[in-house]
Amino acid sequence: MRSEILSIGTELLLGHITDTNASWLAQQLIPLGIDLFYVSEIGDNLERLTETIRRAHERSDLVVMTGGLGPTEDDLTRESIAAVLHETPIVDAQLATNLRAFFAGRGITMPERNIKQAWTLPSVTILPNPIGTAPGWWAEHEGKVIIAMPGVPYEMKRMWQNEVFPRLRPRTSDLLFTRILRVAGMGESSVEERLDDVLHSNNPTVATYAKRDAIDVRITAKAPTSEQAQALVADVEARIRMTLGQHIFGIDDDTPQSVILRMLMERGLTLATMESCTGGLLSSLITDIPGSSNAFRGGLISYATELKEAWGVPAEVIASHGVVSIETARAMAGAVRHQAGADVGIGITGVAGPDEQEGKPVGEVHIAVASPYGTRDTTQHFRGPRSEIKLRAAYTALNLLRLHLLQAEHQS
Amino acid sequence: MRSEILSIGTELLLGHITDTNASWLAQQLIPLGIDLFYVSEIGDNLERLTETIRRAHERSDLVVMTGGLGPTEDDLTRESIAAVLHETPIVDAQLATNLRAFFAGRGITMPERNIKQAWTLPSVTILPNPIGTAPGWWAEHEGKVIIAMPGVPYEMKRMWQNEVFPRLRPRTSDLLFTRILRVAGMGESSVEERLDDVLHSNNPTVATYAKRDAIDVRITAKAPTSEQAQALVADVEARIRMTLGQHIFGIDDDTPQSVILRMLMERGLTLATMESCTGGLLSSLITDIPGSSNAFRGGLISYATELKEAWGVPAEVIASHGVVSIETARAMAGAVRHQAGADVGIGITGVAGPDEQEGKPVGEVHIAVASPYGTRDTTQHFRGPRSEIKLRAAYTALNLLRLHLLQAEHQS
Numbered sequence: 001m002r003s004e005i006l007s008i009g010t011e012l013l014l015g016h017i018t019d020t021n022a023s024w025l026a027q028q029l030i031p032l033g034i035d036l037f038y039v040s041e042i043g044d045n046l047e048r049l050t051e052t053i054r055r056a057h058e059r060s061d062l063v064v065m066t067g068g069l070g071p072t073e074d075d076l077t078r079e080s081i082a083a084v085l086h087e088t089p090i091v092d093a094q095l096a097t098n099l100r101a102f103f104a105g106r107g108i109t110m111p112e113r114n115i116k117q118a119w120t121l122p123s124v125t126i127l128p129n130p131i132g133t134a135p136g137w138w139a140e141h142e143g144k145v146i147i148a149m150p151g152v153p154y155e156m157k158r159m160w161q162n163e164v165f166p167r168l169r170p171r172t173s174d175l176l177f178t179r180i181l182r183v184a185g186m187g188e189s190s191v192e193e194r195l196d197d198v199l200h201s202n203n204p205t206v207a208t209y210a211k212r213d214a215i216d217v218r219i220t221a222k223a224p225t226s227e228q229a230q231a232l233v234a235d236v237e238a239r240i241r242m243t244l245g246q247h248i249f250g251i252d253d254d255t256p257q258s259v260i261l262r263m264l265m266e267r268g269l270t271l272a273t274m275e276s277c278t279g280g281l282l283s284s285l286i287t288d289i290p291g292s293s294n295a296f297r298g299g300l301i302s303y304a305t306e307l308k309e310a311w312g313v314p315a316e317v318i319a320s321h322g323v324v325s326i327e328t329a330r331a332m333a334g335a336v337r338h339q340a341g342a343d344v345g346i347g348i349t350g351v352a353g354p355d356e357q358e359g360k361p362v363g364e365v366h367i368a369v370a371s372p373y374g375t376r377d378t379t380q381h382f383r384g385p386r387s388e389i390k391l392r393a394a395y396t397a398l399n400l401l402r403l404h405l406l407q408a409e410h411q412s
Numbered sequence: 413m414r415s416e417i418l419s420i421g422t423e424l425l426l427g428h429i430t431d432t433n434a435s436w437l438a439q440q441l442i443p444l445g446i447d448l449f450y451v452s453e454i455g456d457n458l459e460r461l462t463e464t465i466r467r468a469h470e471r472s473d474l475v476v477m478t479g480g481l482g483p484t485e486d487d488l489t490r491e492s493i494a495a496v497l498h499e500t501p502i503v504d505a506q507l508a509t510n511l512r513a514f515f516a517g518r519g520i521t522m523p524e525r526n527i528k529q530a531w532t533l534p535s536v537t538i539l540p541n542p543i544g545t546a547p548g549w550w551a552e553h554e555g556k557v558i559i560a561m562p563g564v565p566y567e568m569k570r571m572w573q574n575e576v577f578p579r580l581r582p583r584t585s586d587l588l589f590t591r592i593l594r595v596a597g598m599g600e601s602s603v604e605e606r607l608d609d610v611l612h613s614n615n616p617t618v619a620t621y622a623k624r625d626a627i628d629v630r631i632t633a634k635a636p637t638s639e640q641a642q643a644l645v646a647d648v649e650a651r652i653r654m655t656l657g658q659h660i661f662g663i664d665d666d667t668p669q670s671v672i673l674r675m676l677m678e679r680g681l682t683l684a685t686m687e688s689c690t691g692g693l694l695s696s697l698i699t700d701i702p703g704s705s706n707a708f709r710g711g712l713i714s715y716a717t718e719l720k721e722a723w724g725v726p727a728e729v730i731a732s733h734g735v736v737s738i739e740t741a742r743a744m745a746g747a748v749r750h751q752a753g754a755d756v757g758i759g760i761t762g763v764a765g766p767d768e769q770e771g772k773p774v775g776e777v778h779i780a781v782a783s784p785y786g787t788r789d790t791t792q793h794f795r796g797p798r799s800e801i802k803l804r805a806a807y808t809a810l811n812l813l814r815l816h817l818l819q820a821e822h823q824s
Contacts, residue, residue: 279699287691
């Protein structure tokens with residue numbers, strides 16, 4: 001199946017936003033065995049949009065569109081698809097009712113121009129969007145499909161997973177099975193070096209992707225049955241696990257935070273954090289996970305040095321070793337266990353930049369974990385801008401805690 | 413001048429990389445007054461590449477390409493341009509000498525296939541690339557231009573600035589001036605409604621963009637001189653400021669955090685935060701700003717209810733009103749001023765979801781500010797997933813603090 005992606009919105013052509021939807025969708029097409037030949041970004045212009053959709057519909061079996069489904073006169077995706085298919089939009093009664101109810105629920109009258117979000121076409125199946133006002137379209141015409149989804153990434157991704165993927169899946173011939181192994185504590189090039197022998201295999205294919213929170217190793221196998229595909233993946237997965245060992249912290253949808261929270265809950269442990277250079281990022285990442293309150297008690301952000309002392313870091317530790325030191329990180333991990341009444345404490349101190357501090361270079365970060373099992377710590381030198389150093393420090397802290405809990409398990 | 417951007421490389425279509433070159437280039441075209449109508453990503457395939465370049469060259473005055481200039485058989489940008497222009501590549505003697513010298517300097521013999529990086533065409537002016545092996549092409553044919561640059565972002569950006577921009581600048585007649593007004597406390601559709609009369613003007617053009625941290629109103633004017641363009645913008649900016657008033661919190665590169673930190677520093681005030689449902693996100697956003705330690709002292713993340721009490725929220729406030737209440741938010745703002753020795757405190761408590769809490773619905777958030785000038789608070793109902801509710805709550809808190817400081821100023 002030949003496909004292409006169209007991303008709609010003048011804001012893309014003005015460089016206000018980068019088209020991350022297209023690369024995400026490109027990745028989703030691979031396990032379906034759908035070839036992607038073109039990605040295009042087009043502005044909010046009826047003529048150019050219609051011309052581009054028409055060409056895409058002619059030369060490809062599947063056109064996946066995002067954006068242009070809002071209620072304003074600049075949102076022209078519906079009008080353009082209607083023009084390409086030579087159909088006339090009509091108001092779907094159920095959608096119109098939902099839309100008015102949505103506005104009524106917020107105590108406002110729906111502006112009349114919003115009614116176009118309730119439009120449909122004879123060729124169109126509506127794709128529900130329970131978390132936004134723009135439903136999607138699945139337009140099918142002479143065996144070819146045009147899909148239109150909202151441009152808001154989380155609405156688009158949800159619609160893809162719940163509505164689009166299940167409709168595309170039965171149309172692909174071979175079955176695919178994908179397993180993602182999530183890797184921490186190694187760079188992408190080191191992972192690739194160690195996996196050199198499997199990276200050139202054909203079925204399963206193995207590829208690495210550097211994500212914000214981990215390196216992903218994606219194993220994908222094609223086979224006539226699901227069992228055969230799974231068996232092919234399992235074989236390669238076992239080999240990769242032998243090579244990467246404890247660097248693999250999870251699979252598929254696991255995140256460093258979700259894995260840590262699961263490990264803590266399994267052990268009946270609670271966690272608290274004391275952050276300096278990461279400024280609350282670590283606890284914010286942890287509390288992104290639903291149910292984190294079952295293990296996470298809270299945190300201290302001791303940005304000012306006096307607060308480190310007020311919140312339990314001994315003044316003599318700071319005086320002897322400095323605020324940016326492994327000793328201070330250890331004292332922070334211990335102090336917050338006490339302050340927050342938690343089983344496990346994490347302390348982070350470092351130089352996020354742009355200026356050095358106490359003669360320590362930008363990117364130097366000290367991280368410590370303290371728990372009933374003992375302590376573990378690490379000193380790192382990260383590169384990049386301030387936000388990158390904060391992010392690397394937070395994820396390194398999560399990995400440090402994971403290794404600490406695993407080690408405690410093996411010793412007990 | 414009509415332009416389009418072509419980004420070349422199968423790795424884009426596999427979703428291995430996101431096309432950040434295109435959005436960077438899009439931004440560079442704006443001040444030159446060059447209209448960008450299409451962005452396309454194409455894989456390493458001679459037929460599709462040639463077809464796409466031919467269409468772009470026909471419908472646009474300027475085609476800006478990145479990628480496909482490497483030495484391998486997958487690098488097909490030169491071959492495709494040659495096919496579109498009906499010209500035959502020849503080896504440029506000087507480039508070939510440079511190329512061999514580059515390899516010799518690294519102590520290796522040049523693989524013969526690399527010679528294509530020394531190719532040129534009769535219509536082509538070579539764009540030097542002193543930091544890589546791939547020179548660029550400026551192909552000019554019947555008044556239309558095709559530019560090919562390397563895909564490596566830092567090589568491409570350097571070539572744009574040193575070689576391409578100086579050649580394009582004399583070709584653009586009008587000068588552009590852009591001003592972004594950053595708006596908080598209103599949704600995009602409300603902003604559009606209030607600005608309805610200016611949104612349809614032509615010069616300057618006015619457009620709104622919903623960003624993660626604000627609604628942007630972008631005013632862009634074209635004129636023969638820079639002064640004239642600025643005057644056109646200033647006139648419309650004054651009208652928009654009359655309409656949106658205090659909702660405008662900054663311009664251009666300002667962020668909600670940078671504005672708050674500037675306001676605090678100007679007033680010699682320090683800040684501390686006590687967060688529940690946002691879990692540290694507010695303090696993480698604040699500490700993303702270099703120099704935030706000049707005003708931000710630190711924060712408490714009281715995820716567990718006992719910690720709210722341990723850190724100064726009176727037990728009777730929680731008992732009477734609940735953890736998720738405006739009274740608790742006010743008590744948190746007051747408590748953290750004391751705990752962190754700060755002039756200003758912010759308290760946030762709410763239901764981030766996915767489950768309701770104390771019978772309060774997901775998305776209900778209470779935010780309070782306490783300072784020497786008094787207090788200010790707000791109750792909001794946000795929608796979306798957990799991470800979205802956290803984000804909206806954090807930015808609403810920053811806006812609440814800004815309005816509080818402005819109000820204090822007017823009263824004094």
